[in-house]
Amino acid sequence: MRDIKERLITLFKKGYCTPQIARLAKELKEPSATLHYNIKKLERDGEIKAYKAVFDYRKIGEGFCSYILINLSPDEYGNPERVGKEFLKYDEIESIDIITGDWELLLKVRAKDQDAYYEFVKRVLSRRGITKIKTLTSLRQLKTEFVLL
Amino acid sequence: MRDIKERLITLFKKGYCTPQIARLAKELKEPSATLHYNIKKLERDGEIKAYKAVFDYRKIGEGFCSYILINLSPDEYGNPERVGKEFLKYDEIESIDIITGDWELLLKVRAKDQDAYYEFVKRVLSRRGITKIKTLTSLRQLKTEFVLL
DNA sequence: AATAGTAATTGAAGATTATTCGAAAAATAT
DNA sequence: ATATTTTTCGAATAATCTTCAATTACTATT
Incomplete structure (x- = not known):
């Protein structure tokens, strides 16, 4: 194998x-x-972007899923897209949104476990321009990518 | 056609x-x-759940995307899964997570526009057991379902 | 309302791809 | 060491995709 x-x-x-x-x-x-x-x-026409598989992420060793809310510093605040685009390259990140309200960015991230997630945070999110982050950890996923789990 | x-x-x-x-x-x-x-x-082995398409949701008339944080009433608090499962049937909902922290549930929803979204909220979220909701509206999506937009 | 032009539908042919099979090799268990 | 199960893979078959060309359905213009 x-x-x-x-x-x-x-x-x-x-x-x-x-x-x-x-x-x-x-x-x-x-x-x-x-x-x-x-x-x-x-x-x-570009209406379909890709054809892909949806996994039972627990079974493929990516059982830890969390949503990360991000605040940007005043000098980055006016350009959340620039910061967001820097996250595009990380395969652990499922989605990146620029959002309204108390936070500027919302990421959805998958990792093996809490340890791997912590490593990801240290590696990716300790960067100038990010002043505050808040993690919402998923305890259980009932549906993802329109697919029932 | x-x-x-x-x-x-x-x-x-x-x-x-x-x-x-x-x-x-x-x-x-x-x-x-x-x-x-x-x-x-x-x-x-059930590691792959489905093979599906990912869309440019703006182009298919589902340009409005938002994340909904939900608080449950004390009598439902102990069983977020029961409430979450009731959301499974709505096709507008892309994902359903039970989460840690200040909120119990997190939904990701797609709709045509703000009007359609408001109709969704009235139709689906005005239900006993939900005491408070907070919508985080996506202003721009850079990545979704692991696919770059 | 008639016409011209464009876009969409479809059956049938050909091209490509998925699937099965069986035998051999590799991994695992006893 | 041996037996058992799992995995690999070439070759044949089965199934599916793709193209083509003709027909039909739309759309815009006069």
């Missing part, structure tokens, strides 16, 4: 999947060629 | 996709049959 599983998970998180036209055709009672045309149009 | 687009989006949100084994084989430099075996194992 040559760690195929881990490599598959990495690729499946962001893509490497494709529509099941035959199954859609049966479900929607439409010809495959028609669905093919419509799907390609959705892709061409 | 027989609203094929809308029906595709509905199915693609939760599934109706499948791995691209040939492309994975090329990328990982492994035989298709080997990958096929490993993928089926992941599915059989």
Whole structure:
């Protein structure tokens, strides 16, 4: 076993999947060629960004999930997008939002456990421009990415 | 045009996709049959829950995204899972988490616009057991479901 | 209302891909 | 050491995707 599983998970998180036209055709009672045309149009127009897998994250060793609220310092406050974009490269981060209210940024992060999460915080969030963070730890996920767990 | 687009989006949100084994084989430099075996194992063991599409939600008319923090009343406080499970049926809800801290539940919701969101709140969140809610509106999404926007 | 132009639908053909099978190798358990 | 189970993988088959070209349905213009 040559760690195929881990490599598959990495690729499946962001893509490497494709529509099941035959199954859609049966479900929607439409010809495959028609669905093919419509799907390609959705892709061409950029309405579909990717086809990907959703995991039972506990089973793949990413059982720790948390939401991180971030406050920016006055000099970064006017440009949350710049700070947000710096987080794009971290694979542990599932989502990045610029939000209204008492906080400027909201991240959703997955890690192996609390220890791994703490390492992530030290590595990624100890950076100039961030004045305060608050972690909301998920005790239990009932649904994620529109998929029931 | 027989609203094929809308029906595709509905199915693609939760599934109706499948791995691209040939492309994975090329990328990982492994035989298709080997990958096929490993993928089926992941599915059989329940590590993979679904294969689905990720959208540019603004382009498909779901541009409004928000996170909702929920406080439960004392009589529901001890059983957030029961309340959370009642939200499972709403397709507007992308994720449901039971969380630590000042709030008991965190929902991620997508709607057409603020009006549609307000209708959702009235319809779904005016229910006994919920004492307080706080909405964090996303002004801009940089990443969602591990996919860059 | 008629026409021209564009976009969408579809059956059938061909191209590509997934799946199965069986045998061998590797890993695990006894 | 041996037996048992799991994993790998080439080759054949089955299934699916993709393209094509003709038809139909829309849209815009006059």
